Amino acid sequence: MSTAFLFPGQGSQQPFMLNNLPVHPEVKRTLDEASEVLNESVYQWDAPVRLESTVASQVCLLVSGVAAARLMIKEKAVPGYVAGHSVGTFGAAVISGVLDFKDAVRLVRKRGELMESAFPEGYGMAVVLGLTETKVRQLLQNFAEEDKYIYLANMNGPRQITIAGSLNELEEFTKLSLKNNAQRAELLEVSVPSHCPLLSDVSISLEAELERLALRKPVIPFAGNRRGRILRTSEAIKGDLAWNVSQSVKWHEATSLLYELGVRLFIEMPPGNVLTGLVNQSFPAARGLSISDSGPHTAAVLAHRLNN
Incomplete structure (x- = not known):
């Protein structure tokens, strides 16, 4: 049996998510590296007004995920696999060893800027x-x-689907979905x-x-x-990083494959527990937990038990 680290995507961001991370040298190192790239303190990027921006939300998600994963690895809780949802793929790529963290910060900032400018409203x-x-x-x-x-944008679970497009048509489609027996259908706090x-x-x-980088x-x-x-x-990972923003995310297929490969503990990096909920709904014989809810110590202890 094995452990997988999961890195959440946009929509999971929370006010003060970086300032609320555990106090640990690996966390400080990660935030300091990000601040160096951004040329300002990343601790200021998680204020509520800043997180209204796609750029800030995505950068903070990257930094938070990598900081927590580094902490876990320092505590000798090393994953057998990594997976990231949407922008979470960049954090997963860093921890997998493919992508340098500072390069990831630059790329994610650029990604957010491009997304915002493509469809500003x-x-x-x-x-x-x-x-x-x-x-x-x-x-x-x-x-x-x-x-x-x-x-069709994300297949997050057997009956959890996200869609993308213009707000007017999305609102019309949610009404159509409810008429066709959807349990819930609503707009998300995502501006692109x-x-x-x-x-x-x-x-x-x-x-x-990405072509300019040595992965x-x-x-x-x-x-x-x-x-x-x-x-x-x-x-292959380079292609996933570049093209997942404009192609559907097959999240349920990815986590199902991890389960088939023997993963029985899915640990979600902060913030939030959206991916944890999807795991626990889909795989009753496995366990999903979020560091935000359980803390890094509990997650590390469970990982040690499973891997030993």
Whole structure:
């Protein structure tokens, strides 16, 4: 049996998430490195008004995830696998050994800037709970026949799907979903239409940025977003980092594969517990826990027990 570290994506950000991280030398080192790249204290980036920005939200998620993972590894809780949801892939790539952390900070800041400038207003995402992927695709097809275009974005669980597009059409689609027996359908606190073809130009720019970097072979296997498969080369991970922003995230496929490979403890890096909830709903024989809820000490103890 094995352990996987999970790195959350945008939507999990919380006010003061960096300032509330555990006091630990690895945490301080990580935040200091980020501040050096940003040329200002990253401790100021997690204020509520700053987190209204896609750029700040994504940078803080990266920094928080890497800081917590480094703390865990320092406590000798080393994962067998890593996986990140959306921007969380960058934290996963750092911990897998593929990407230098300072390069990741630069890339994630650039990613956020490109996403904000591509669709500054009028677009976003929504979540639909209680309908299967097949049913959501059917409803999307009916929508397209009326020349309304929104896109399937994330397959987070068997009956948790997110969609992306213009706010007006997303609101109309949530009403349609509820009429078709969705348990819940509502807009998310996300200001860009992530994980759909509308952001293809962002992916092209990120790919060019990544081409300038010397990525390394992963030392910890990395579960990718786009195909829900284990990626074992730097080239494959580079493609996932660049293109997951404009392609659907197959999160449930990725975590299902990790389960099939023997992962029985999924530890979610801070902040929040969204990914933990998905694990516990989908895999009753496994355990998901978040460092935000349980603390790093409990997570490390459980990882030691499982791995020994």
